[in-house]
Amino acid sequence: MPQSDPRTSTGTHEPLIRFDQVVKRFGSLTVLDRLDFTVDAGERVTLIGPSGSGKTTILRLLMTLEQVTSGVIWVGGEPLSHRYQGDRLVRANEKHQRRVRKQIGMVFQQFNLFPNMTVRQNITEGPIHSLGISREEADQRARELLEMVDLSDKIDAHPAHLSGGQQQRVAIARALAMRPKILLLDEVTSALDPELVTGVLDVLRTVAETTDITMLLVTHEMQFARDVSHRVLMFDHGRIVEEGPPEQIFGDPKEERTKAFLHAVLD
Amino acid sequence: MEFLIDRLPLYLSGAGTTLLITLLGAVLAFALAMVVGVMGTLRNPVARAIATGYTETFRGVAALVLMYWMAFAIPQLVPYKIDALFAAVLALGLNVGAYGAEVVRAAINAVPKAQVEATIALSMSWWRRMRAVVLPQAWAQMLPTFGNLVIELMKATAIVSLIGVSDLTRVAQEQRASTGETVAAFTGALIAYFLIAQLLIVGMRLLERRANRRLGRPVATGFLALLRPPPATATGGGRR
Amino acid sequence: MTWDWEFTGRIIPDLLNGLAVTVQATVLGYTLALVLGLAVALVRRIPVIGTAVFAVMEFIRCTPLLVQLVFVFSLAPNTLSAFTIGVAVLGVHYAAYTAEVYRSGIEAVPAGQWEACRALSLPLHRTWGAVILPQAIRRVIPPLGNYLIAMFKDTPLLFAITVGELMYQASQIGGVYFRYLEAMTLVGLFFLLVSVPSAILIRQLERRYAAV
Ligand SMILES: Nc1ncnc2c1ncn2[C@@H]1O[C@H](COP(=O)(O)OP(=O)(O)OP(=O)(O)O)[C@@H](O)[C@H]1O
Ligand SMILES: [Mg+2]
Numbered sequence: 001m002p003q004s005d006p007r008t009s010t011g012t013h014e015p016l017i018r019f020d021q022v023v024k025r026f027g028s029l030t031v032l033d034r035l036d037f038t039v040d041a042g043e044r045v046t047l048i049g050p051s052g053s054g055k056t057t058i059l060r061l062l063m064t065l066e067q068v069t070s071g072v073i074w075v076g077g078e079p080l081s082h083r084y085q086g087d088r089l090v091r092a093n094e095k096h097q098r099r100v101r102k103q104i105g106m107v108f109q110q111f112n113l114f115p116n117m118t119v120r121q122n123i124t125e126g127p128i129h130s131l132g133i134s135r136e137e138a139d140q141r142a143r144e145l146l147e148m149v150d151l152s153d154k155i156d157a158h159p160a161h162l163s164g165g166q167q168q169r170v171a172i173a174r175a176l177a178m179r180p181k182i183l184l185l186d187e188v189t190s191a192l193d194p195e196l197v198t199g200v201l202d203v204l205r206t207v208a209e210t211t212d213i214t215m216l217l218v219t220h221e222m223q224f225a226r227d228v229s230h231r232v233l234m235f236d237h238g239r240i241v242e243e244g245p246p247e248q249i250f251g252d253p254k255e256e257r258t259k260a261f262l263h264a265v266l267d
Numbered sequence: 268m269e270f271l272i273d274r275l276p277l278y279l280s281g282a283g284t285t286l287l288i289t290l291l292g293a294v295l296a297f298a299l300a301m302v303v304g305v306m307g308t309l310r311n312p313v314a315r316a317i318a319t320g321y322t323e324t325f326r327g328v329a330a331l332v333l334m335y336w337m338a339f340a341i342p343q344l345v346p347y348k349i350d351a352l353f354a355a356v357l358a359l360g361l362n363v364g365a366y367g368a369e370v371v372r373a374a375i376n377a378v379p380k381a382q383v384e385a386t387i388a389l390s391m392s393w394w395r396r397m398r399a400v401v402l403p404q405a406w407a408q409m410l411p412t413f414g415n416l417v418i419e420l421m422k423a424t425a426i427v428s429l430i431g432v433s434d435l436t437r438v439a440q441e442q443r444a445s446t447g448e449t450v451a452a453f454t455g456a457l458i459a460y461f462l463i464a465q466l467l468i469v470g471m472r473l474l475e476r477r478a479n480r481r482l483g484r485p486v487a488t489g490f491l492a493l494l495r496p497p498p499a500t501a502t503g504g505g506r507r
Numbered sequence: 508m509t510w511d512w513e514f515t516g517r518i519i520p521d522l523l524n525g526l527a528v529t530v531q532a533t534v535l536g537y538t539l540a541l542v543l544g545l546a547v548a549l550v551r552r553i554p555v556i557g558t559a560v561f562a563v564m565e566f567i568r569c570t571p572l573l574v575q576l577v578f579v580f581s582l583a584p585n586t587l588s589a590f591t592i593g594v595a596v597l598g599v600h601y602a603a604y605t606a607e608v609y610r611s612g613i614e615a616v617p618a619g620q621w622e623a624c625r626a627l628s629l630p631l632h633r634t635w636g637a638v639i640l641p642q643a644i645r646r647v648i649p650p651l652g653n654y655l656i657a658m659f660k661d662t663p664l665l666f667a668i669t670v671g672e673l674m675y676q677a678s679q680i681g682g683v684y685f686r687y688l689e690a691m692t693l694v695g696l697f698f699l700l701v702s703v704p705s706a707i708l709i710r711q712l713e714r715r716y717a718a719v
Contacts, residue, residue, distance in 0.1 A: 126389035158483030339687035425571035464569035
């Protein structure tokens with residue numbers, strides 16, 4: 001259970017995301033084992049580590065697509081996995097999670113655009129119906145975002161008629177349209193043909209340069225991770241093996257496991 | 268031929284009644300299928316139990332038995348006599364609705380989980396998720412089986428002739444009784460049923476095309492493609 | 508008027524007799540549908556004849572069983588019993604459905620299987636008997652099972668041509684005593700008692716064969 005209540009803690013800055021002794025099990029498999037870590041507002045953090053080390057699980061817990069087994073996840077000083085009942089923390093219900101997760105957006109590996117909607121509808125659906133923004137405003141925002149991802153001409157196209165790279169750029173626009181404080185990106189280029197990867201990464205670079213959105217990314221594009229992230233966390237078996245700035249982790253890793261992992265992926 | 272031309276108005280009015288019962292039954296069946304089908308996908312155990320109870324009961328009993336029960340057994344319990352046409356629509360709607368509910372439930376469950384996860388990432392409400400994402404995608408999958416069910420419903424309406432409603436079958440039987448022209452009397456009805464079925468098939472195919480187009484899927488064009496035989500599904504067309 | 512238990516007890520034997528006829532009609536009609544349906548599925552592969560057979564089957568599928576029953580019953584010679592006619596029409600009607608099931612089962616056998624048969628120069632009867640049909644049959648067992656239940660639930664229509672099955676017995680009882688409640692309710696219960704367990708069985712079959 002939580003070690004300290006951020007409402008009463010006296011620290012000068014409160015991290016935007018805080019994992020507090022988070023345990024996640026699937027049946028008998030322990031994926032995350034009493035994990036502690038924090039991410040500050042505006043920080044861009046890359047998660048690396050071998051397959052099955054729990055990177056996706058962390059993002060899915062933040063998006064409330066999975067529920068913690070124990071421990072508490074905090075977002076902006078507020079519990080996400082739990083809620084207050086009086087002074088006690090109890091498991092969050094759907095209503096509470098829906099409210100808190102409005103600050104969080106996610107881009108999926110497989111894009112997950114809605115095939116029954118046009119590009120425009122995909123982007124404006126959340127703002128209009130989840131945030132209650134007017135249709136005109138949502139539409140205006142959709143056009144700006146499509147311009148940023150360089151797909152202005154596809155605004156009324158069906159997702160099925162777009163290439164994978166184009167679909168992923170729409171998915172990024174869709175996530176940004178919710179004006180999230182936190183953006184979760186799980187291997188967003190690994191389902192793409194190699195020649196389409198650059199376009200998507202360029203868009204993400206722009207997002208990183210022009211906004212102060214906090215980003216948690218899982219990626220195998222090491223050069224990209226180096227360029228955009230402030231900090232890299234190396235995971236293995238649901239624990240943080242090593243963390244540090246990208247120059248250090250990629251250039252001068254301390255831990256054997258990090259070295260071995262980087263050696264394997266950079267080959 | 269002359270026999271039928273002379274009696275065209277009679278057969279047309281019979282066909283009108285058949286079509287009316289089909290449409291009313293289909294509306295009832297559709298509403299039940301949607302509500303019960305969605306209930307069957309909920310986590311709430313009470314909702315699921317109600318859904319299972321309804322589908323098992325009304326798939327288990329033939330519409331004919333149900334119709335007789337409503338038309339003859341109920342008046343013995345309560346001092347009301349249910350109108351024959353109403354009993355027929357109710358029996359057919361309840362029966363076909365039970366099959367339809369299974370179709371709806373299966374189609375909703377077949378919508379990829381990733382789509383639901385995307386709605387969570389956009390903080391959509393349950394209602395909005397159903398209305399804007401899950402049902403529109405499930406819809407395209409329901410339609411072919413719904414098409415088969417509508418044909419089955421249309422054919423099943425013939426049972427209303429047994430409790431005195433003047434549908435196509437009744438008209439044919441009366442004409443046979445009064446003229447003795449068995450072949451002509453029944454052939455007329457069979458052809459009319461066949462034409463109504465084709466009409467329904469074309470209508471359902473148009474709906475399917477529209478649904479697929481909305482999902483950005485390629486659709487066959489042209490009128491002839493509308494008449495192609497129904498896709499034979501290994502599931503027996505949703506009929507049990 | 509309310510439920511009369513004593514009356515219920517008295518009519519049960521008649522209803523059970525009716526149920527026996529219902530089951531007989533289902534079993535015989537279904538057997539006919541299985542055999543005839545397979546024959547139709549095979550004939551449908553012959554160019555011109557196949558198309559004609561398909562058209563006839565499509566017509567049968569698009570028109571009500573009740574009308575077909577009454578029509579054939581009115582035309583048939585008196586020497587044929589109502590039961591025989593009922594079983595025959597039921598069997599032919601459902602053959603139109605089982606034929607489509609067989610066809611989709613046959614078409615679902617991968618093209619490579621046909622090519623392998625050709626590569627081995629297997630004679631036609633071995634190709635069908637030893638390779639194609641055994642694979643097709645596996646896939647069609649659950650949907651064919653569904654049609655068995657569907658047919659069982661269509662047998663009450665036979666009462667329209669005076670076959671003495673369950674529904675006929677119930678309506679006779681109703682007509683004689685002017686009491687329909689008990690008999691009709693029991694008919695409904697009998698149907699539930701048979702169809703619900705069979706539906707569960709079919710679902711298990713589906714799961715088992717889907718897993719392969
Ligand atoms: N829903 C689930 N049910 C059971 N086990 C699961 C489930 N989701 C994930 N796991 C298991 O949890 C472990 C961690 O999975 P996770 O997807 O978080 O790894 P990852 O670090 O993202 O790996 P990769 O690099 O391959 O994407 C894996 O062993 C995986 O098999
Ligand atoms: Mg992963």
